[in-house]
């Protein structure tokens with residue numbers, strides 16, 4: 070699903086106005102009416118309602134909402150105009166609304182009284198600022214927003230976007246409405262799906278405002294929401310008359326003396342996702358435990374400190390493989406040379422995770438190839454980029470877009486809302502998954518999932534998008550019958566076939 074930026078919305082409005090000869094007030098009317106209709110499902114018509122109106126078209130939408138709430142049978146609506154001016158369409162709607170009977174309108178001159186009204190309201194409709202917020206929120210807006218956020222016993226419903234939140238980009242430090250519901254127009258805005266911004270959106274509703282399909286189709290966003298339907302289309306097809314060669318030969322390479330678990334989990338996930346043949350390459354000390362973990366995988370021993378002989382011993386397997394997942398539990402001691410030689414010589418798609426990313430962060434980024442998938446969490450991303458972790462978690466989408474282009478590869482920035490970016494910087498925001506994934510080992514499972522999908526024929530980008538979604542979905546299905554605390558990464562891996570079924574059947 071497309072996610073819009075402010076620029077995408079401005080594009081739509083211009084197309085409608087100039088190419089389809091539609092005055093802007095028509096869209097405002099459609100928006101206000103659709104929002105009011107949705108609102109009637111969210112509160113009773115007897116509720117004490119207060120609509121807060123700002124200077125732009127978001128405020129204009131609020132005025133249309135107030136009118137349609139009255140038309141729909143709400144008993145009384147209080148409207149507070151929090152600005153000295155209104156937009157052109159906002160002013161027209163103000164002139165219409167003031168002729169209505171059951172509406173009480175307050176202005177800045179009567180702000181103190183208006184605040185009392187707000188404080189006694191059961192429903193607060195926030196139409197102070199929309200996608201046009203372009204500077205720090207201060208003064209009256211900040212005061213009113215603080216008041217809304219202090220009031221815990223009212224239902225707060227934001228029109229289009231919680232006032233103060235930007236549609237895209239970094240987290241703002243200024244006051245922002247914390248909504249219970251956000252009713253957004255036509256497309257969700259990028260920040261609405263992603264933590265930490267997501268926290269202020271509440272339940273998200275998307276309403277239709279009558280944008281023609283041909284205009285919707287012309288919108289070229291720089292981010293998309295990952296949905297089950299989309300993933301279904303990306304998944305490599307499996308035929309009845311197939312054999313193991315159709316689903317590829319993959320390699321999981323990593324592990325260290327006391328870290329056999331990571332490669333076990335990646336291997337388990339790769340097999341559970343249907344990989345044709347799996348080879349696991351690990352240090353000799355853990356070869357037996359890895360071999361004994363699963364009968365389905367073929368295990369090879371190496372010594373990281375002897376890069377030449379290790380690479381020679383496994384050369385045949387490496388050449389035969391279709392893709393490799395590298396770095397899980399590998400450690401970063403005495404294996405720099407091995408790592409560098411391996412990645413320089415390996416030409417097939419590579420999924421780099423864990424210590425592989427830490428080793429990569431010491432190398433020039435020119436070694437990265439466009440068929441690679443990097444799967445960092447914010448700390449690993451910080452090592453790769455030199456950015457502060459806080460800069461990454463406060464602005465994950467922009468950071469991921471920027472560095473996927475710079476590294477020219479698929480980048481999976483893991484987090485509460487994982488972002489996947491193509492080498493061209495197009496973002497795909499994942500919404501599956503839950504806090505049960507906040508455990509050591511979850512990333513290793515994800516790596517195996519992505520590897521398996523590449524081996525079965527998905528592009529590195531398609532494998533990353535669908536892998537992240539299915540991994541999250543598997544944990545969501547487990548959560549239906551269990552508490553998140555006890556859901557293990559291995560449970561998530563073992564549940565992958567059910568997740569695939571729920572998408573494909």
Ligand SMILES: NC(=O)C1=CN([C@@H]2O[C@H](COP(=O)(O)OP(=O)(O)OC[C@H]3O[C@@H](n4cnc5c(N)ncnc54)[C@H](OP(=O)(O)O)[C@@H]3O)[C@@H](O)[C@H]2O)[C@H](O)CC1
Pocket residue numbers: 078081082096097100123124125126127128129130156197198199200201202203204205206207210228229230254255
């Ligand atoms: N296609 C659609 O989706 C439609 C959306 N609609 C609604 O319109 C708004 C966007 O309207 P816009 O007027 O562009 O923007 P805002 O309502 O957000 O307000 C911008 C005005 O507010 C001023 N501003 C910006 N930031 C601040 C701030 N921090 N403090 C105070 N004032 C601020 C800004 O003024 P400047 O002159 O200072 O730049 C603007 O006047 C969208 O969100 C929808 O709700 C349409 O109704 C239908 C089509």
Ligand SMILES: [K+]
Pocket residue numbers: 127195196197198199227228229230231232
């Ligand atoms: K708003």
